[in-house]
Amino acid sequence: MAVDVTMITTSSLGDRSYLASDGRVGIVVDPQRDIDRILYLAGARGVRITHVVETHLHNDYVSGGLELARITGARYLVAAADEVGFDRTPVDEGDVVPVSDALRLRVIATPGHTFHHLSYVLDEATDGDWRPAGVFTGGSLLFGTTGRTDLLGGRHAHELAHHQHASARRLADLLPDGAQVWPTHGFGSFCSASQADAADSTIGREKQANPVLRLAADEFVTETLAGLDAYPAYYAHMGVANAAGPAPVDLTPVARADAAGLRERIAAGEWVVDLRHRKAYAAAHLAGTVSLGLDGPMSTWLGWLIDWGVPITLLADTPEQVADAQRELVLIGIDRPAAQATGAAEGWAAEPGQLRKLRTADFAALAAARSGETPAGLPAPDVVLDVRMTNEWTAGHVEGAVHVPLPDLPGRLADVPAGTVWVHCGSGYRATAAASLLANAGRQVVVIDDRFGQAAAAGVAMADQD
Structure with a gap:
């Protein structure tokens, strides 16, 4: 069977994870924290997960890799140079990791997005030889752009941008034009230096479209650094959590708040977030709440706006919408909202004067x-x-x-x-x-x-x- 690579998309954060398999065993690349999605997919395919790999210690989300490896018994591949607080299989440039008779991984050092960033070439056995099917590039070579280089601090951005240019060129030199490019970032993620709309890509296509493969190093560095905008404040907490080893998530329903409880939370300065569409919020909402609808990147903006650690209460039409919001929030380390309330906005007001319009x-x-x-x-x-x-x-x-x-x-x-x-x-x-x-x-x-x-x-x- 030919290699099968399935994307697991997290559109709210602009990221992709991957399950690659030969029909029997599977490799998971850069998993998000809600690993039940991946376990369901692997079960539906009849695939046993044997390897979980990280391209880098992520800055935009809390990884599910450690917990996924623990539950499945898979080997957990993390860069040897990264200092982490958990057991892993350390890998580095030049390592070849056998997966099955049909699949193997080759580890390529691609610093730039971080100092110890790795890419993984997925080789498949064809006619007794190994052929590169594609490469998992994490935050290195993206569709039409590259991962940003300032997430470790401005003092490193220039050096990392030079590394990023060299790493992308190296991938283009090492791999055939037909090899698929499977990045983690770049679909709305603030980890991407810029945005592109392509659904998929190959090394050959990137040679034609990606500035990193067309510009000289100094020109690329200048243009990349000049184009960088701010990134979410909660990123400061993601790398720390990933290096320490994230805890398992708890997605069970949180406590319900009545109208009096909501009034007390708002009066105490806590964040009460209305997840409904903005048009519903404008028509009627509880005074003192903040509109961040589930139809947009709610978790990104909420994580960016709040003081980290402040209690958060979620308001929505249905319990299912609250559950969806909980899933999004655990991805960025907001593990347990303080409370929830669902139903009509009128039920959230302790008195008529608390309802407002925009x-x-x-x-x-x-x-x-x-x-x-x-x-x-x-x-x-x-x-x-x-x-x-x-x-x-x-x-x-x-x-x-x-x-x-x-x-x-x-x-x-x-x-x-x-x-x-x-x-x-x-x-x-x-x-x-x-x-x-x-x-x-x-x-x-x-x-x-x-x-x-x-x-x-x-x-x-x-x-x-x-």
Whole structure:
């Protein structure tokens, strides 16, 4: 049987894990912490997991590798140079790991994303010889880009960027054009230096499309470092957890909170997060809550916004939605929410005055309001607040807008000028989160629930680009 490689996608974090097998035994690469997905897949395929491998100590999620190896009895392959607090099979450059008569792994040192980053070439036996089917590249060679090089601190970013260039070139030289490229990052992950939309790729395709394989080293380093934006604050906790050895997860339901309990939690300064779609939140929500719908990257923004360790309560339409949120949160080390409540928003309020609405508009309404024709029912904008990231702002923004990236907003609420705030992002998700934070601080706010790409066409004046 030819090698089968199945992706296990974690779209909320922009990552992929892999199960590679010959139909009998399997290799799992860079598993997420909710390993039940992988165990189910392996069971459905009738595959016994014999090897679990990490390309690097991850900075964007807590790994499930240690627990998966413990449960399955698989060998756990981790870079020999990484200092970890658990037993593993140490591997390094040049190691060849037999998996079965049909499969083997070759270990290639590819520093850049981290100093001890490894890639794994998957060889399959063909006509009595070994042929490379592809390579698991982790945060090294990605689709159209590479993993970012500043996650270990700015002082290492330049050196690691040079390593990243050399590592990508080495993979391209070692492998045939037809070899598949199987990266972990790059599908929305902040571990990626930039984003690409490709569904799959090969070494040959990357030679044509990837700047790291077309630019000289110095030019690549300059462009890569110049293009890096901020990354989530919770990353500071991921590498530490992965080096120590993550504990098993507990996804059982958390305690329920009644209306009085929710009021007490909000009054105590805890985070109460509304997981419903932003339109439902705008129609009616519990005052003091924060909107982070499950339809977007909830865990990324929540982990970035909160003070680490603060109690979190989850609100949703159904218990199933709370369970989905719990699964997302354990991936970034938020193991047990403090409480949950489900059902209609009216049931979360201890008294009628606790329910609020958010006003919403589109960019056409903003254009009209700025020309003196504010639509009925909306207050005129004194401030237009852009909560997108710096790279987005630099690429183009509304004339006269104030820029505070969403992750900075909790600590910079006082920097938002006085008056009614109309807030926007790229689509409405982050703007609604920002509006909830502003409303909780007593500000009058309107959410521009619209795509930023429509702003100019709607008549909104844009700032001149330098």
